[in-house]
Amino acid sequence: MKKSSMIAISLLASACLAAVADDAFEVNWVQPESPAPAPDPDAGPVDETPQRWFVELSNAPLGDNGSTAALQTEKQTFRAAARNAGLRYIENYAFDNLFNGFSVTVSRAQLGTLARMPGVKAIYPVETIAPPEPLPGGGAPELYTALAMTGADVAQNSLGLDGRGVRVAVMDTGIDIDHPAFGGGGVNGATAFPSARVATGYDFVGDAFNADATSPSYNPVPTPDARPDDCAGHGTHVAGIIGADGALKGVAPKVTFGAYRVFGCEGSTTADIMLAAMERALSDRMQVLNMSIGAAYQWPEYPTAKAASRLVNKGVVVVASAGNSGATGMYSLGAPSVGDKVISVASFDNTAVRLPAFSVSPDDRKVGFSAATSAPPPPSSGTAVLARTGTTASTADACSALPANSLAGKAALIRRGTCSFYIKAANAQAAGAAAVVLYNNAAGFITPTVAGTPSINIPVVAISMDDGALLDGRIAAGPTQLTWGPFQASVPNPTGGLISSFSSWGLSPDLQLKPEIGAPGGSIYSTIPLELGGYGSMSGTSMASPHVAGAVALLLQAAPRTAAGAVRTILENSAQPKLWSGNPGLGFLEPVQRQGSGMLRIDNAVLSTTRIEPANLSLGESQAGPQTRTLVLDNRGRRAVTYTLSSVNGLTTGPSTYTPSFFSNGASVAFSRSTITVPPSTALGVAVTVTPPPTLASTAGGLYGGFVVATPDDGSPVLRVPFAGYIGDYQARQVLVPTAFGFPWLAKLSGANYVNQPSGATYTMTGNDVPFFLIHFEHQSQKVRMTVRDADSGKSWHRALQTEWMGRNSTPTGFFAFTWDGTTVAGNKTYTVPNGRYTVELEVLKALGDAENPAHWETWTSPVITVNR
Template identity: 55%
Template sequence: MNQRHINTSHNQQHKTLTKLSALALLVGLSFGQAQASDSVSVTEAEGGNLWFVELNSQPVASGNSKKNVQAAKTAFRQAAAEAGVSFKERRAFDTLFNGFSVEISPGERAKLMQIAGVKAIYPVEVIQAPKADVLGTGIVGDMATALSMTGANIAQNSLGLDGSGIKVAVMDTGIDIDHPDFGGNGANGSTTFPTARVQYGYDFVGDAFNADSSSPSYNPVTTPDNNPDDCGGHGTHVAGIVGANGTVKGVAPAVTFGAYRVFGCNGSTTADVMIAAMERAYNDGMHVLNMSIGSAFQWPQYPTAQAADRMVAKGMVVVASIGNSGASGLYSAGAPGLGKDVIGVASFDNSHVMQAVATVNGQDIGYAPMTFSPPIPTTGGGEVVPVGEACSALAAGSLTGKIALAARGSCAFGIKATNAINAGAEAVLISNNVAGPFGGTLGAPIPNGKPVVSISLADGNAIRAMAAPVLTWTDRSGSFPSATGGLISSFSSYGLSPDLALKPDIGAPGGNIYSTYPLESGAFATLGGTSMSSPHVAGSVALLLQAKPDTAPAQVRDILQNSADPKNWFGAPALGYLDNVHRQGAGMLDIAGSIQATTLVTPGKIATGEGEAGPFTQRLTIQNKGTEAVTYNLSSVNALSTGGVVTPSATTSNATVAFSSPSVEVAPGSSATVDVTITPATAPAYGQYGGYVVLTPTTAGQVYRVPFAGYVGDYQAIPTVTPTANGFPWLARLNGGSYTKCVADCSFSMQGNDMPFFLVHFEHQAQYLEMNILHAGNMMPVHPVFHKTNVEEYIPRNSTATGFFSLGWDGTRIHSNGGKGKVKEVPNGSYVLELKVLKALGDPNNAAHWDTWTSPVITINRP
C-alpha cells in the first residue's frame, strides 16, 4: 500500500467550517497545519458536534411574530422525534435568529436537514478568549494621547460631551463592578449589581466555564447568574476605554453600561452563547453594542454576523473588532465584524507611551525595568559607557562605578547584564535594535544584581553620540512618542470580506492602550489588539448619539467614515503612500469632526467588486445640513494595493476615478448627487486595490472622504484548492494518531474511524463544496440524481499557507432533491469521489469557476 504519514495532535484549536448545509457529513472534521515535510500537525475541529439549526421562517426581529417563531420550533421538535433523530437541545433563539443550537453526533447530523422546516445548519464555533498584547513592565500606553488621536478629547472638553443617557453594551468577560473607575466600592468587594454605572447585564456562563475541549480546564457546563462581574480582565479593560471615569477617563465617561459576560475566568466561549447575549442586549434596549470578539477567515453569512445585522436594522449600533490576524494575510477579517451593517474596526498604534524618566546630560530618557531587575533608584546616577552588545565577558573593573549601555541583539538580556555587572557596572541600560520602546526579562535574578532597564533605539543612539554622558535617575514619569504611533498595528487583520465588501470600515487606537483591569489583577493594565480599538469607536458612537440623538443607527457608520483620516503605510510612512483601504478602512476615527460635520455623503464606502467587470460607477448623494450653500471640488487619491492572499505584498495602484462633474454645489438643507466612475487597477495579480474619493470645500470647512476598494481582475482566478508542500488533496485513513495518504488498495470497513478522509487545503474562501460519488468502473454517478455527499457552503480559507481541512465520508449519499428525503448507504463496492469547489462569488454555470479533484479508488468492504 502506497502511504505517507501525517502525525496528528489534539492539543491545538483551529477553525470549523463556516456553514455546512443540508446533509454535510463531516465525520471527524479536522483542521491542521502542514509543514514543508511529511509531518503535519492536525487538530479536531472546535465544536465538532455542536450545530446551529436555522428554521425557514424569519426571526422576530425581521418581522415575524413570536407565536409563529415558537410554533415553528414546536413543529421541528415533533418532526425530529417522529423521524427518530437524536440530539440534545442547547439553546433556542427567537429574536435575532430563528432556530436552535444542538449537540448531535455525526451520524445523526446526516439526518438533520431532512426534517421539515430546516433551512440550514452551521457549526457552533468555539471562540477563544481574546488574546491581547501586553507591553513590557514599565511601558504604559498613554490613554490621554489615544483620546487625542480620535478627537475624543475635543468632544469632551470643547463640545461638552460625555455619553450621558446612552446605554452601551459590552459583550466580553464582564466588568469589575467593584472598580472605583466604574463607581464601585473598591477592593473590599462590597459593590452589588446593578450599580449606578453598570445597570444592565447578565453572566451567561459562570467562572469555571471553558468551551475549549483541548484545555486542561475544559468545562462546557454553564452556571449563569445575574452578576456579570469580571475575573478574566479583558472586558474590564474594554469597558474602561468606552467609559471609565476615574484614574482612567474613557471616551464617554458618563455612559450607562450593560455587561454581558460570555467567557469564564479563562478559556473559550461558543457562538451560541454569543447570540444569547446579543438577544439579551437587544431586549434590554441598549443603544450601542461593542463586541471585541471574532472568528477570523469568516463569511458575513455566519449566524453571529447575521444576528448583528438584524440588531442594526432594529435600531442598535453594533461595533466589532475586525480581528488580530494581520500576520495571516488577506481575507482574514472576522465575524461578527464582517456583518454587512456592523462597524468593523481596525487598530492603529497609540502615538505615545508613558515611562519612568531618567535624564542624560539633562535630556529626558524613558525606560522600562527588565523583569527580575532589582528596584530602580529615583536618585543618583553615573557616567554611561557604551559596551556594544556585551555578549562576551568585559574586562574586570572596566565599568566600576559606571552605567553600561548595551545594544539589543545576539544574546539574551541576562547575559548582557551579567557581563556588565561582573565588570563593575552599577546599572545596565539595554537599547532597542528597532524603533520604539520594548520590555524584556533577565530570565532570573542575577547574583549581586544591579538595576537593568530597556530604552529605545533613538535614546540609545543619542547617548552614544554624547561626548561624556551622565545619567541621573528621577522619580518622574513622562509621555514618549511611539515609533509606530498612528500607523496600522502589525496584528490588525486585512479585508476584504470574501464577498468583496469593503472591510474593515474604520480604525481607532488599539495598540498600547492603558485602561482599567480587575482590582485583584492590578486595577490597570496596558493591552493591545483590535479588542482595544473597537471600544474607542463604541464610546465615540455614544458621544455622537448624545450630540445628535435623532441620528439613525444605519447612518452612524457613514457619518464616521466621512470624517475619518487615512494614514500612511506602516511599512515606510515617510514615503507618503496611504495604507491599504482593505486594512484601515476609512482611516483613523475623528469623532470631533464627525459630530461637527454639516455634510453627509452616502454611501459612506464603495465596494467596486471584480475588476474583470470593468469600470464601476457609484452615485454619491451629498446632503448639506448646514445653513449656507457649499461647493465641493471632487478628487481622488489611491492607497497601496496588495497582491497574494496569505503573504501579501504592497504595490502602488493605477486605478483612476472620474466624476460626472468636477465640483458640486449643495444648497443648505438640500442634497445633490454626483456619479463616481472607478476604473480598477490592473495589477498585481490576485490583488486588492483601493483609494479615497475626496470632497474639498472651496471655502473654509471640513474635507470629507469616501473609501473605495475592489479586486484586480478576475476574482475566480485566485487558486482555491491548492496542494501545499504535501500535495493536497489527499485520500487518507486515520490510524490512531496519524493520517495516512492512500493511493492504492484503499479499502475501508466503514466501522468507527476506518473510513475515507479527504485532506484539502483552501488557499481562499470557497462559496460551495460538494462531493459526487461515482462508480469506479465506468465513472458514472451512483444514482442519476442523488449522488452527492459533503455538501457545504461558505467555507473559510485556511489560516496559513500550509494548513488544511479534513473531511470524512461515511459511505452514504444524499437522497433528496430539495425536499425532505433521506440518506442512503451505497452498497459495498469500488467508488471514486469527485470533489467540486465553487470559488467565492463564482458562477456555477461557468466551469472555470470550479476547482475539481478526483480521488483514488475507494473500496467499501463492510463486514
C-alpha cells in the same frame, strides 16, 4: 458555512489571472522599512476542524419577522428527526430572535449526518475566541493621548458631549462594578448590581469557564450568573475606554452600561455564547453594542455577523473589532465585524505609550521598557553599571560567546538582530551579566521572549531604538549606571498614528469594503479590575472598537434621532486617512483594505451637516472595467456649500494572502463635474467613474483602493468616501492550493493523528473508522460539495455533503477535516451505499462564483475508498 463539515481557509492567491507583462507598464513596487510578520510556510500541519457547530434551520428568525409557533415546531421536528437518525449530539443553545437554530457539539464522524438532517439550512463552525492579553505596565490614569487622536477631547470640552442618556452594551469579560470609574465603591465597596452606571447585563459563563481546549484549565461548561462582574480585565478595560468617569475619563464618560459577560476569569469563549448575549442585549433595549471579539476569516453570512446586521435593523448600532490577525494576511477579518451593517474597526497605534521604566545616570532620565517573557521580572530596586557587549553598535549584538566575567554584575546593552533574543541573553548571562537591556533595531516597541534551554535566570527588558542609541552614546562617553525602581515613563510611540501591525486585513470575501474605520488600539491605558491594579495598558483592535462605540454615544447624544444605519455613514465621511505604516516617510496612504476610511474624528462627525452616500464604494472585480457610481451629497445645514471634488489613492496590495506586497499603481477617478454646490435641505448627486489600475502580472489578484475627497468652501470638515476593488478576475483565484504536505488527503484517524492514504484504504464505517478528507483552503469559498461515485462504473451515488460560505485556513499549513459516514442524499431521500469501491469528488465554488460556470469550480477526486462493513 452551509451544511458543512469544516472551518476556514488560507494562503496565496494565484497571480496567473488574465494579466499583462509588467514591462508593458511601469510597476511601482514599494518596500516597507521592516518586513511584516508572516506565518511560517514550513510549519507542521495544523488541524483547524471544530467540534461545535451552529445549525441554521429553514424558517426566518423573529428578527426577520418569523413566527414563534413555526420556530418552535421546526426545532421539535429537528430533535425528533435527529433521534430517529441516531445522531448523537449535545444541544448547547437554541436561538429564535437573531438566528433560527442551535449550537451543538457532535463528533467528527457524524458531521455529514448533521448536515443532511431534514430542515437544516446550513451549519457553521462555532469558533473559539480568545481575548488579547494585557501588556506589562501601569501608571497614572490617563487616556488623553488616544482621545486627542479621535477628537473626543474636542467633543467633550468644546461641544459639551459626554454620552449622557445613551445605553451602551459591552459584550466581553464583564465590568468591574466596584470600580470608582463606573460609580462603584472601591475594593471594599461591594457595589450592588444593577448600579447607576452598570444598569443591566448578565453573566453567561461564570468564573471557571474556559473554552480553550489546549489550556490546563479547560472547562467548556458554562455556569451562568446574574452579576456580570469582571475577573479577567479585558471587559473593564474596554468599558473604561468607552465611558470611564473618574481619575480617568473615557470617550463618553456619562453613558449607561449593559455588561454581557461571555468570558471566564481566563481563557476563551465561543461564538454561540456571543450570539446568546446579542439576543439578550436586544431584549434589554441597548442602543449601542460593542463587541471587541470575533471569529477570523469569515463571511458576512456567519451567524454572529448576520445576527449583528439584524440588530442594526432593530435600531442598535453595532461596533466590532476587525480582528488581530494582521500577521496572517489578507481577507482575515472576523465575524461579527464582517457583517453587512456592522461598523468594523481597525486599530492605529497610540501616539504615546506608558511603560514601567528604569532611570540612568547622570540625569536620572527615565527609560521605558517591556519585560521579556520567560525571564525573571525586573527588580524593584538596585543599581548596576550599564555596559555594551562590543566596541561599536555593529558588534554589540552578543551573538557570539563573550569573554568570561566580562559583564560581571553589569546590565548588558544589546542591539536586536542577527540571532535570537535567547542567544543574546544566554551569552550575556554566561559572561556574568546581572541583567540584559535589549534595544530595537527598527521603529516601534518589542516584547521579546527568551524561552530556551537552559533557562535564562536574569532579568531581560526591551527598549526602543532611539533610547538604545542614547544609552549607547552615554556608555561610550563614560560610566553609566542603571537604577531599578517604581518608575513610569510616558514614551512617544514611533508608530503612533499608524495602523497597528496586528490589525486584520480586508476586504470581506464578497469584496465589500471592510474595515470601515480605525481608532487607537495599540498601547491604550484604561481601567482594569481593582484586584488587578485598577489601571493598565492593553493593545488590540479590542481597544479600537470601544473608541468608536463611545463616539457613537456622543453622536447619538448630539443627534438623538440619527438612525442606526446612518451612523456608519457619518463616521466614515468624517474620518481621516493615515500614512502607510510600512514606510510613512514615502508619503503613501495606508491601503484602504486595512484602514478603511481612516482615523475616527468624532468632532468632525458631530459638526458636519452634510452626508455623502453611499459611505463607501465596493467596486468588485476590475475585469468588468471602469465603474461609475452616483454619490449623493445631502446638505442638512442652513447654508449652501460648494464642494470641490478630487481623489487620492492608497497603496495597492499584491496577490499573496500571507505576505502582502505593495505597489503605488492606483486607480484613476473622474467626476461628472469637478465642483457641486448643494443648497440647504437639498440632496444632489454626482457621477464618479473609477478606472482600476491595469492588471499586471505582479498585481493581478491584488487589491486597490483610494478616497473620493469633497472639500467644502466654508471651512467645514472635509468629507471622504473610500473605494476599493479587486485587480483582475476574482474567480481565477485558486482555493485548493497545494501545500508542502500534499493536501487534499484521503486519511484515516489513528488516535489523535491522521494518516494519509494516497493509494486508497478500506473502512468499516464504524466509529471513527470512516474516510476523512483533509483539505487546505487558501481563500474563502462560496460552496463546497462532495459527491460519491462508484470507482469502477463511475455511477453517481448522490451527494455526501454540501456546505456554503467556507472560511479560509489561518495558516499556509492549516487544513479542515471533512468526513463521510457511508450515506448519501438526493432531495429528501437518504441512501446507505452498499459495500464496494468508491471515490469522492470534492467540488469547490470560488467566492462570488457562478455555479453554472464550470470555470468557477475547482475539483479533486479522492483515491479509492473500499467500504467493508
